[in-house]
Amino acid sequence: MTPLLEVTDLTVEFPTRRGTLRALDQVSFSIGAGEVLGVVGESGAGKSLTGAAIIGLLQPPGRIAGGTIRLEGERIDTLPPDRLRRIRGRRIGTIFQDPLTTLNPLYTIGRQLTETMRTHLPISESEARDRAIGWLDQVGIPAAAHRIDAYPHEFSGGMRQRVVIALALCAEPRLVVADEPTTALDVSVQAQIITLLKRLTRDHGTAVMLITHDMGVIAETADRVAVMYAGRIAEIGPVSDVIRNPAHPYSRGLMDSIPSMAHRAERLRQIDGAMPRLNAIPAGCAFNPRCPSVFDRCRSDRPVLLPAGNGQAACWLHG
Amino acid sequence: MRQWLDSDLAYSFRTRPTAILSVIILLVLTIGAVFAPLLAPHNPMDSASLSLMDSFKPPLGWPDSEWTNPLGTDNQGRDVLSAIMYGMRISLLVGVCAVVFAVAVGITVGLIAGYAGGVVDALLMRLADIQLTFPAILTALLIDGIISSALPASMREPLQIYIIVVAIGISLWPGFARTVRGSTLVERNKDYVMAARVIGVPSSRIMLSHVLPNVIGPALVVGTLGLGLAILAEATLSFLGVGLPPTQPSLGTLIRFGNDFLFSGQWWVTVFPGLTLVLLVLAINLLGDWLRDALNPRLR
Amino acid sequence: MLGFILSRVLQAIPVLLVVGLLSFVLFAYIGDPVSIMLGQDHTEAQRLALVAELGLDQPFLIRFGRFLMATVQGDFGISYRLAKPVGPLLASRLPATLELAVTATVLAFAAGVPMGVYTGIRANGLVARLVMIVSLIGVSLPTFLMGILLILVFAVGLGWLPSFGRGPVSAIGGWWTTGFSSWAGVRALILPAVTLGLFQMTMIMRLVRSEMLEVLRSDYVRFARARGLTDSAINFGHALKNTLVPVITIVGLQFGGIVAFSLVTETVFQWPGMGLLLVQSVASADIPVISAYLPLIALLFVTINLVVDLLYYAVDPRLRFSA
Numbered sequence: 001m002t003p004l005l006e007v008t009d010l011t012v013e014f015p016t017r018r019g020t021l022r023a024l025d026q027v028s029f030s031i032g033a034g035e036v037l038g039v040v041g042e043s044g045a046g047k048s049l050t051g052a053a054i055i056g057l058l059q060p061p062g063r064i065a066g067g068t069i070r071l072e073g074e075r076i077d078t079l080p081p082d083r084l085r086r087i088r089g090r091r092i093g094t095i096f097q098d099p100l101t102t103l104n105p106l107y108t109i110g111r112q113l114t115e116t117m118r119t120h121l122p123i124s125e126s127e128a129r130d131r132a133i134g135w136l137d138q139v140g141i142p143a144a145a146h147r148i149d150a151y152p153h154e155f156s157g158g159m160r161q162r163v164v165i166a167l168a169l170c171a172e173p174r175l176v177v178a179d180e181p182t183t184a185l186d187v188s189v190q191a192q193i194i195t196l197l198k199r200l201t202r203d204h205g206t207a208v209m210l211i212t213h214d215m216g217v218i219a220e221t222a223d224r225v226a227v228m229y230a231g232r233i234a235e236i237g238p239v240s241d242v243i244r245n246p247a248h249p250y251s252r253g254l255m256d257s258i259p260s261m262a263h264r265a266e267r268l269r270q271i272d273g274a275m276p277r278l279n280a281i282p283a284g285c286a287f288n289p290r291c292p293s294v295f296d297r298c299r300s301d302r303p304v305l306l307p308a309g310n311g312q313a314a315c316w317l318h319g
Numbered sequence: 320m321r322q323w324l325d326s327d328l329a330y331s332f333r334t335r336p337t338a339i340l341s342v343i344i345l346l347v348l349t350i351g352a353v354f355a356p357l358l359a360p361h362n363p364m365d366s367a368s369l370s371l372m373d374s375f376k377p378p379l380g381w382p383d384s385e386w387t388n389p390l391g392t393d394n395q396g397r398d399v400l401s402a403i404m405y406g407m408r409i410s411l412l413v414g415v416c417a418v419v420f421a422v423a424v425g426i427t428v429g430l431i432a433g434y435a436g437g438v439v440d441a442l443l444m445r446l447a448d449i450q451l452t453f454p455a456i457l458t459a460l461l462i463d464g465i466i467s468s469a470l471p472a473s474m475r476e477p478l479q480i481y482i483i484v485v486a487i488g489i490s491l492w493p494g495f496a497r498t499v500r501g502s503t504l505v506e507r508n509k510d511y512v513m514a515a516r517v518i519g520v521p522s523s524r525i526m527l528s529h530v531l532p533n534v535i536g537p538a539l540v541v542g543t544l545g546l547g548l549a550i551l552a553e554a555t556l557s558f559l560g561v562g563l564p565p566t567q568p569s570l571g572t573l574i575r576f577g578n579d580f581l582f583s584g585q586w587w588v589t590v591f592p593g594l595t596l597v598l599l600v601l602a603i604n605l606l607g608d609w610l611r612d613a614l615n616p617r618l619r
Numbered sequence: 620m621l622g623f624i625l626s627r628v629l630q631a632i633p634v635l636l637v638v639g640l641l642s643f644v645l646f647a648y649i650g651d652p653v654s655i656m657l658g659q660d661h662t663e664a665q666r667l668a669l670v671a672e673l674g675l676d677q678p679f680l681i682r683f684g685r686f687l688m689a690t691v692q693g694d695f696g697i698s699y700r701l702a703k704p705v706g707p708l709l710a711s712r713l714p715a716t717l718e719l720a721v722t723a724t725v726l727a728f729a730a731g732v733p734m735g736v737y738t739g740i741r742a743n744g745l746v747a748r749l750v751m752i753v754s755l756i757g758v759s760l761p762t763f764l765m766g767i768l769l770i771l772v773f774a775v776g777l778g779w780l781p782s783f784g785r786g787p788v789s790a791i792g793g794w795w796t797t798g799f800s801s802w803a804g805v806r807a808l809i810l811p812a813v814t815l816g817l818f819q820m821t822m823i824m825r826l827v828r829s830e831m832l833e834v835l836r837s838d839y840v841r842f843a844r845a846r847g848l849t850d851s852a853i854n855f856g857h858a859l860k861n862t863l864v865p866v867i868t869i870v871g872l873q874f875g876g877i878v879a880f881s882l883v884t885e886t887v888f889q890w891p892g893m894g895l896l897l898v899q900s901v902a903s904a905d906i907p908v909i910s911a912y913l914p915l916i917a918l919l920f921v922t923i924n925l926v927v928d929l930l931y932y933a934v935d936p937r938l939r940f941s942a
Contacts, residue, residue, distance in 0.1 A: 017330070057844055089847030096845070101838035105937060106860050115856075116846045151936040167846060337752075449634060453920060454879035464901035464909045465645055551761050558763045559886050561901045578767060578887075582775055582782075590771070593764045601759035608755065 002073040003030035004207050005054070005175055010067035010077075012046075012053055012231075014278075021278040023049055023062065025231045028305065031175065036201070036208040038222030038239065040215060040254070042275050045228040047211045051177045053077075054209070055092055056084040072174070090120040093168035093206075095197075097180040099160035103152035109136070109163050110148035113170055120171040135166040139196060158189035165197060175207045182217065194221055215258050219243055224311075227251045230275055230286040237311015247308035248315045250287045285316070293317060332609070341605035348599050352407040359401035360387065363568075378587045391587040394580065399587060402573055403595050409569040410596070413483055414550035420488030421549075422542045425495025430526050432496065433503025444500065447493035458490035459483075459552050463561055476564045483562055487552045491545050498541045506530045543610065547603040554596055570596045627928055631921040638917035643686045646696065646910035695911035700903045705911045709893060714796045715785055716892035719884070720877045722808060723816035727873070731820040735827025736862075740854050742832060751828075757821035762880050766814040766887035773810060781807045783889040815884040819873050826869050830862040837861070864935050871927030875920055 012024035024046045031037045039047045052058050054069055056076070069077040076087060088094070096102045104112060113132035117123060123131070129148070136144035139162040152160055161181065168176055181197060182190040198221050201208050210222055218225050218239060226236040227248065235248040246252040253271035273290040282288055288298040297316045305312040306319055332338050351358060377383060378391040378399070390399040432443040450458065463486040467475055475482075506512060507530065515525050556562035557571030558578075565572060570592045577589025670676055677685075689695070695705035738747040774782035786807030789800040798804030834840060835858055843853050882894025889895070900908035 055845055057841065085844075085847050085849065087847070088845055094842070094845035096838060096842055098838060102842040104839040104843065104857050104861070106864075106935065107857070115848065115852065119846070119848055119852070153937045164842070167842075171847075453916070454876045456883070457879035457916065460882070460897070460901060461909070461913070464897075464904070467901070468645070468904040468906050468909065547759070551759075555761055555763060555883055558761075559883065559898045559902075561898060574764065574767070581767065581771060584775075586771055586775075589767060593767065597756070597760050597764065600761075601756060604755060604759050 002070075004033045004035070004072060005031040005209070006068075006070040006073075007050075007054065008068045008070075010050070010053060010069060011065045012049055012058065012062055013065040014062050016061075018279065022065075022281075023231050023278055024053065025281075026067065027228075027231075027233055028067075029226050029233060029236055031207050031209060033174065034202075034205045034207055035224065036198075036210055036222045038218035038225040039209060039211045039228060040213060040218055040225060041228035043213065044275060044278075046231040047213075047228055048179050049231075050228070051094075051179050051209060051211050055088050055094055055177060056081075057088075086120070089116055089173065090171045091173050091175065093171070093173040093176040095161075095164055095168045095176060095178040095181045098184040099157055099164050100184070102164055103160055105152055108149050108151055109155075112163075113148075113167060116167055117170050131170065132166075135170050136163070138200065139163070139166045141166075157185055158193065161185060161189075161193050162196065165193075165200065169200060169204065169206065172204065173206065175209065176201060177209045177211070179211045180213070181210075182214070183212070190217075197221075215243070215254070227254065230281055231278065232286055233305065233314060234287065235308070235311060235313040235315075236305070237309065237313075241310045245309060247311065247313035247318060248287075249291045249293050249317070251313075253290075285314070335609050337605045338609040341602040341609075344598060344602040345606065348407060348595070348602070349411070351404050352411050355401075355404040355408050359398075359404045360389075361398040361401040363397045363402040363405050377585075378591070390591045391585075393576065393588045394585075399591055402568065403570070403592050406568050406570045406573045406592060407595060407599065409480075409563065409567055410550055410553060410571070410599070413480065413487070413553045413563070413569065414546050416484045417487035417491065417549040417553070418542050418545050420484055421491035421545060422495050424488065424492040426499050426531070428492065429496040429499025429501075430503055430530060433500040434507055434522065434526050434530065440500070443496070447496050451493045455487075455490040455548065456552055456555055459486040459556060460559070460561065462486040462489055463556060467561075476566070479562075479564050480567060483553060483556060486556075487549050490552065491549060494545065495541055502533065503530055506533045543603075544607040547600045547607065550596075550603070551600055570599075623932065624925070624929070627925050631925070634921060635914065635917055638913050639687055639690065640683065642690070642910045642913040643683050645906060645913070646686065647682060690911075690914055696907035698900070698905055698908050700900065700905040700908075705907050708896070708908070709911060709915070710794065712891065712893040712896050715798075715890060716878070716881055716885070716894060718798060719808065719811055719815060719890060719892060720874070720881050722812040723819065723877055723881075723884075724874055726812055726816035727819035727823055727877075728870075730816075731823030732827055732866075734820075735824040736831060736854065736859060738824065739828040739831025739835065739858075739862075742828075750824075754821040754824055757817060758825070760818075762814060762818050762883045763887050765817055766810070766884060769810050769814055770887070780810050782810065785891055811884050811888045811890050814887065815877060815881055818880065819877055822873060822876075823866070823870060827862060827866055830865050831858060834858045834861045860934070864931065867930045867934065868927055871923050871930075875923055878916075878919065 007030065008028050010024055010027040011022065014021045014023055027046070027050060029037065039050065041047050049058070049062070052062075053064055056079075058064070064077055067077070068075055071087065071091060076084060079087070103109065107115075110129065110132050113135060114125060114128035117128045117131060118125070121128075133144045133148055136148060141147055141159060141162060147155075152163070155163065165181075168178075176197075178197065182193050185193060194217055197208070200206070208221075210218070212218060222239045224237060225239045225242050227234045227242065227246075227250065229250050235242060235246065235251045237247070241247075242251055243255060246255050250271070253269070256269040257271065271290055276282060276286060276289070282299070283302075284300050285291070285294075285298040285303050288294045291298065295316070297319075301316070303314040303316050303319065305314050308315070308318040356362070374392060374394050374396040376385055376388050376392040376396075379389050388398045388400070390403070392398055393402070428443055428447070432440040463482060466482045466486065467479075470478065512525060512529055515529060516522075553562060553569060554571030554574070557569050558575045560575060563569050563572055565576075568576070573592035574589050574596070577585075577587075577592065580586075580588050693706040693710075695709070697703065698705050698708060701708065734750060738750050741747045770782045773780045781803075784807060785798050786804040787801050788796040788798050788804060790796050798808055835854075839861075840853060840858055843857050848857070878894075881890075881892060882898050884890065885892045885895040886898050896908065897912055899905075900912075
């Protein structure tokens with residue numbers, strides 16, 4: 001069976017005056033229908049960039065330099081702009097980080113919803129309006145029929161993110177790319193939004209690519225998780241395996257640095273050093289200067305994703 | 320020097336042809352203006368050397384033109400090229416003086432507003448805002464008119480150049496004041512100013528010896544950008560006949576004189592000073608555009 | 620809404636009073652109406668009589684109050700240069716200036732906004748870059764020189780259009796005169812209006828372009844793209860509407876600029892408007908006219924600012940609720 005989304009050897013480069021920077025390097029993963037894939041990593045690891053490349057909205061001068069992206073078997077990274085536009089919103093929905101800035105301040109939320117639906121679906125204005133009220137109701141906006149004519153600034157941050165979720169789902173896409181959907185929100189609201197997203201996507205059978213640096217969110221929501229490091233995938237596998245028994249030394253370091261209620265360590269451990277800058281990625285494994293288990297091969301050969309437990313890890317320990 | 324050549328500023332300069340071109344144009348024009356008495360083929364101020372026999376010679380390439388007057392002559396036989404070089408001197412002088420005046424006022428007001436804060440700040444900035452809504456050329460014209468009316472007629476002509484400098488300077492100060500105030504606010508809250516205040520250094524000394532050196536950089540950048548405006552304002556006032564007197568002809572005055580001969584076919588008397596003015600202001604604006612882009616990476 | 624307008628009007632009153640004071644000081648203390656009205660030969664008694672008649676011996680505040688009353692009623696004294704009452708003189712010049720300024724503004728908008736949108740969307744395109752370079756020349760080209768060049772080409776060279784004056788005008792309603800009533804009048808308007816509008820057009824274009832670039836980088840435009848909206852819906856709906864908010868302010872101020880630069884254009888084309896009158900008055904130190912201009916111009920700019928605020932209010936829903 002073809003997966004819903006299949007990314008193979010995706011490479012993204014930024015030409016700069018001091019040479020070309022490779023921001024994503026041969027990233028491969030897939031998402032099945034209705035599946036939630038978590039993508040974690042430090043900032044700058046390439047999580048958001050992967051999402052942007054999939055929806056075809058890389059900021060210039062960034063460009064896809066290699067690899068393929070397939071949606072339901074159809075290659076989409078080489079589509080002309082207008083074909084790709086028809087996919088965005090209709091087949092891949094998107095949720096951005098900051099709901100305060102992602103809604104157009106000068107249009108009512110109803111107008112933004114109906115506009116999105118009518119771009120993709122052959123429905124009348126009144127039909128679109130009815131559906132918009134339905135969506136606002138579904139995402140938990142009270143008095144939806146009344147609030148539909150309100151402007152974004154009349155909503156709180158959490159409420160606006162609910163509107164953004166409605167906008168991402170209103171044309172019923174098969175996949176949603178959620179880029180840090182809770183990072184900009186109050187801690188008290190974060191859980192509500194995640195619960196809402198989880199419930200709605202399950203009800204509609206929508207797959208989710210959930211980009212976050214919050215392992216708690218991943219643990220609670222995702223089916224599988226991909227750990228990214230310096231523009232590459234370090235490890236990918238079922239969420240319980242990666243959390244309990246990480247196969248890559250970097251994932252292990254990442255999990256050790258999460259506070260846990262179960263076993264209270266004296267101090268949280270941290271990984272020494274910092275992620276390399278894009279213009280100074282070492283040869284071999286990108287993690288080798290910081291890796292506690294480093295050996296010669298890690299410094300010369302770049303590891304590919306190798307089977308490790310129920311998942312895969314890009315680490316020679318498994319080679 | 321090597322450090323500068325390697326900097327981002329130098330890099331963006333090297334890779335921007337318009338910036339290089341504008342610097343070359345500015346250098347040529349400035350040298351021609353400053354050393355006009357040495358370089359100009361004739362002295363346009365010396366009426367004894369003028370001969371009506373030489374009047375209205377066309378520029379090179381037209382019939383009856385002469386090598387001695389490459390850009391032709393005007394109605395009194397004055398060499399247009401020489402008149403342009405001397406005129407540019409006056410245009411540049413007035414422009415630079417007006418900007419220096421505006422920067423001085425702007426720095427003073429900006430420093431006081433930014434450092435004092437509160438009511439003083441609100442009042443001064445409100446004043447600047449109100450003046451900013453009036454176009455500079457209108458402000459300059461009205462101030463010119465008011466000062467001239469207040470002076471007895473006999474004193475107007477000798478003082479006219481100062482009146483123009485002050486009028487243009489006053490019309491430009493609010494922009495500078497805002498910039499300086501902004502930088503002052505940043506400096507004021509830095510630790511070294513706090514420390515100086517804690518050990519009892521008087522406010523005036525803190526402002527002059529600590530804050531001023533730090534705000535002068537941005538003010539100079541804005542000042543360079545204001546030079547194009549000042550030169551245009553002077554040229555406009557002189558063209559309108561309320562600027563510099565005919566005894567001190569700037570580029571604007573030359574264009575005004577030449578305008579009378581447009582219909583009788585002697586276009587060169589007005590077109591060449593006009594082109595010089597455009598070239599001068601365009602070079603300054605291009606340089607300013609580059610500077611703003613280079614110093615503001617967000618807009619790159 | 621009403622409270623909003625009221626507060627703006629109240630804020631404008633101190634500004635108008637200060638300008639009125641400036642105008643009064645200029646009129647009453649710098650000009651010397653007594654010696655001008657009496658001429659060279661007069662006795663001290665004559666002088667004192669006139670001073671008393673004009674109320675010049677009254678306290679400052681009373682004189683200022685009278686001046687304000689007279690100003691509000693349109694009584695600005697008598698022009699030294701033309702020996703005519705300033706009020707009717709200005710009124711007779713008003714239609715010419717307004718017709719010129721409004722035509723120029725319409726031209727500047729009609730061309731400037733679409734060009735700004737285009738150069739903003741195709742920021743790296745060849746045509747857009749070319750337009751930007753040409754527009755930089757436009758900004759560096761002073762209005763009067765533009766007028767001279769247009770006269771040189773279209774009036775002297777090609778002989779297509781008249782180079783000065785307003786052409787035939789016809790009166791409407793006793794006090795307004797218009798040049799739109801005849802083809803010759805419209806032809807006379809073309810060159811001055813283009814001259815005046817060109818500079819404003821380049822300003823509007825560059826402004827719309829930079830605002831457009833800014834808005835196109837914003838999160839909500841990115842989100843609109845992520846929702847698959849069409850390019851035209853994004854560029855002309857979402858982006859342009861958000862661009863309008865700052866553009867309205869500047870354009871309001873630009874209308875002030877048009878009025879200011881109309882005095883240059885009017886001088887170049889000998890257009891019989893208020894600007895030409897002001898320039899001639901400054902050149903001959905005609906104080907009553909200059910001092911009448913101050914409150915008029917202040918009133919004009921206060922009105923423009925009020926209109927700008929109201930437009931803001933109409934475009935941006937955030938203001939409607941916070942106000």
